Amino acid sequence: MSLTVDITIIGAGVVGLAVAAQVADGRREVYILEKNDSFGQETSSRNSQLIHSGVFYPEGSLKAKTCVEGNASLYSLCQRHGIGCQRRGKLVVAVDNSEAEQLETLLQSGRENNVEGLRLLTPKEVEEMEPNVKAVAALFVPSAGVIDVYGLMGYFLAKARENGARIGYRSKVVAIDKLGSQYQVTVEDASGYVPFSTRVIVNCAGLNCDQVAELAGIDIVRAGYKLYYCKGEYFRVMGSKNKLVKRLIYPMPRPRGAGLGIHVTLDLEGKMLLGPSSQYVDEIDYSVDSQHKQLFYDSVVKYLPCIQLDDLEPEMAGIRPTLQGPEAGLTDFVIRDESDKGLPGFVNLIGIESPGLTSAPAIGRYVASMVDEALGDARGKSQG
Ligand SMILES: Cc1cc2nc3c(=O)[nH]c(=O)nc-3n(C[C@H](O)[C@H](O)[C@H](O)COP(=O)(O)OP(=O)(O)OC[C@H]3O[C@@H](n4cnc5c(N)ncnc54)[C@H](O)[C@@H]3O)c2cc1C
Structure with missing residues (x-):
């Protein structure tokens, strides 16, 4: 040197x-x-490999601004330099009427952040787009995707x-x-x-x-600046059910603690992965606890009813370096x-x-x- x-x-x-x-x-x-x-x-x-859109972050935050700008940059970089990526789109699903009302707020927040193409979907439109997903309404976010990190x-x-x-x-x-x-x-x-x-x-x-x-x-x-570590585990959907959806499927975001709630992500082969969960930890340990299978099943079966407990197998984990305590907002x-x-x-x-x-x-x-x-x-x- x-x-x-x-x-x-x-x-x-x-x-x-x-x-x-x-x-x-x-x-x-x-x-x-x-x-x-x-x-x-x-x-x-050790993450979901997703290109996020920026709907979940408060207007004016660095997360919102850099995410929306980064989203456009990544698609352009991938196209120009042959990096694998797929613009799959995402549905944020409401499973009851109170969640459906919250979708309006999410739509508004996404528009304030300049996320393009957002649209509320009726149950019929959800069914047409994703026949295996059950929801009373959904927010369609076309700019979400998957990338080869x-x-x-x-x-x-x-x-x-x-x-x-x-x-x-x-x-x-x-x-x-x-x-x-x-x-x-x-x-x-x-x-x-x-x-x-x-x-x-x-x-x-x-x-x-x-x-x-x-x-x-x-x-x-x-x-x-003192970090919290928040572990996120993933479970894979095995066998013939691992291609039940074409888009990323998210539940309504949780109001407290790091993470958006266990959702359905896809890899570049289109195979489904459930996660990440949120568990505050003191140590860096990437093992996945197979006993958490029930939690994953319970989280997802509400909007993906054809999933069964036995379809799930532990996959991997990552750890969020977060400033957000367990009871704190974003x-x-x-x-x-x-x-x-x-x-x-x-x-x-x-x-x-x-x-x-x-x-x-x-x-x-x-x-x-x-x-x-x-x-x-x-x-x-x-x-x-
Ligand atoms: C479960 C999970 C899912 C996620 N999903 C997504 C997603 O789908 N989309 C998205 O946009 N974001 C996602 N994220 C966030 C994203 O993965 C991170 O924000 C991003 O990877 C952080 O990159 P980084 O370079 O800051 O950190 P890292 O990748 O952790 O790199 C930091 C590097 O610093 C090195 N280092 C540390 N200390 C030292 C030292 N003293 N000397 C030398 N080197 C050192 C480490 O070895 C490490 O290689 C997710 C995160 C998690 C945990």
Whole structure:
């Protein structure tokens, strides 16, 4: 490693790689540091792989803005660069009249967020679109889809590398010290502890982002950065029933706690997966408890009556790095340069849970403008 680099990105998940693709320009020295053997081994490969639309987030929130912008960017990136994706569309289903009334609010919220093509459906229209789904009404969200996340991460990494970025695997950031106008970063790798200097740091450390912020001397409790871990398990629908629907099927969102409620997602082969559930945990443990099968069945059978308990098998789990406590309403992403904490050029990304995958290209652009400012460099760049 050279003595001083311009930009150090901590974490090679989809968000860190999207930032790298955006800030690398062939002239800046950009390092991406990843503690694992390869990119995308944590939350970015343990999710539903969905391109969200932005109906569920409050107007003006970073989640809403980056999700809607990211949705359009992802379809365009996928088309131009041959990354697998399918615009499947989604139904948010109401199973009784009180839920049907809430669909109006959801429609309104989606329109405020500029989500295009939203439409309320009658039971007959639901039946025509999805004969196996039972609902008294539904909101149709045409812009939701499924994406090949590895393909997307591979694209971001290749673009960053083409523009001179370097990636270090098995390189865990263990210390950050402010030295004058720069930062000294210490990395633990196979050779021991390696210090180097950087002008800008972007903390994209996912489940460890609060710990990385703490390394820089931030009081994470006072700043409101202490993460909760909220586990989401998935069950697969086995056998001939795994293609019962063509679209993503969501229940009405839950008012409290992280996660939208167990829904029906599809993989790129069109096979159904149920999840993710929401369970606050203290440890990172990706095992799936087979005893949770009943919970999945009970959640989905209301709107997918032909499912039976025996159709379900445990699949996988992911963990949300969330700022939202179990009883709290929705919290937003925190993305900020920490100048007001005496750390100019230290950009924190905290609580990048769903829709972080969808938002990644927009987050990349948003962070790039902060990085430009920190480096005193206002060159405009566009992702492509
Ligand atoms: C169950 C579940 C379902 C989801 N479904 C969707 C969905 O369908 N659509 C959607 O838009 N979003 C979804 N999300 C959210 C999305 O997956 C995340 O927002 C996104 O993957 C976050 O990416 P990231 O790069 O911030 O984090 P990560 O992918 O976790 O990457 C962070 C990286 O930082 C590295 N790191 C950590 N500490 C250090 C250190 N000290 N030094 C070096 N490296 C370090 C880690 O090893 C890791 O590779 C879901 C999330 C979950 C949990």
